Amino acid sequence: MGEKVFCSGTYIGQFESAIRRPQPDLSRLFDQIFGTGQHFERLCGLARKSKHAAYFADAAELETLAKTISEYAPMLVPGLLQTEAYARALISAAQRFEPQKTVEKLLRTRMERQALLTSPTAPQLWVVLHEAVLRTQVGGAAVMAEQLTSLVEAARTNRRVLMQVLPFEAGASAFLNGTTRLCW
Incomplete structure (x- = not known):
């Protein structure tokens, strides 16, 4: 998947293991590649909600x-x-x-x-x-x-x-x- 979005496998792995949160533009790219409507974009919005200001x-x-x-x-x-x-x-x-x-x-x-x-x-x-x-x-x-x-x-x-x-x-x-x- 990393090749499709021009990211390393390690970077993608950090999303998969909840170490990092994807940026909105990358989430939109996932939606485009996988034809998932706005699924990843919505998940990104939820994941980016933080306990911090x-x-x-x-x-x-x-x-x-x-x-x-x-x-x-x-x-x-x-x-x-x-x-x-x-x-x-x-x-x-x-x-x-x-x-x-x-x-x-x-x-x-x-x-x-x-x-x-x-x-x-x-x-x-x-x-x-x-x-x-x-x-x-x-x-x-x-x-x-x-x-x-x-x-x-x-x-x-x-x-x-x-x-x-x-x-x-x-x-x-x-x-x-x-x-x-x-x-x-």
Whole structure:
């Protein structure tokens, strides 16, 4: 089938084993080749529905496919390393006008992503945290103490996690204006 749609067999296999979701244009091509009306296109639409917000769905998918994730975090602990209490405080602050049910759903989704770091195919995670991440109080002193302890524990016990801290004394950097993530 890969030859008919100009894709490798490995790429097609990733669809078949639910590792990857097909793009809409490829689904339309499958429908054309197999004469299935809009069957594959409809399935693609269903498969592309994500638990994640539309702006983050592709990034979440890339996380699951990546061998290595390198992330610079200037203000917040990356989602893959957040404790539940820290994540709840962030989500509650960002979704201040949403019902608690929405906050809890977003929290569950964020926490589920963390299973990636303990899976057999876990990527290497290299995180550079700006010192501000460690000093900004999110959720109060107890929440921050738990979060900092969790970061230290992840760095000590997970051989696939490397954390570094960029101190305030380093001054301005090119990426200071926002989170930067590379997945490959």
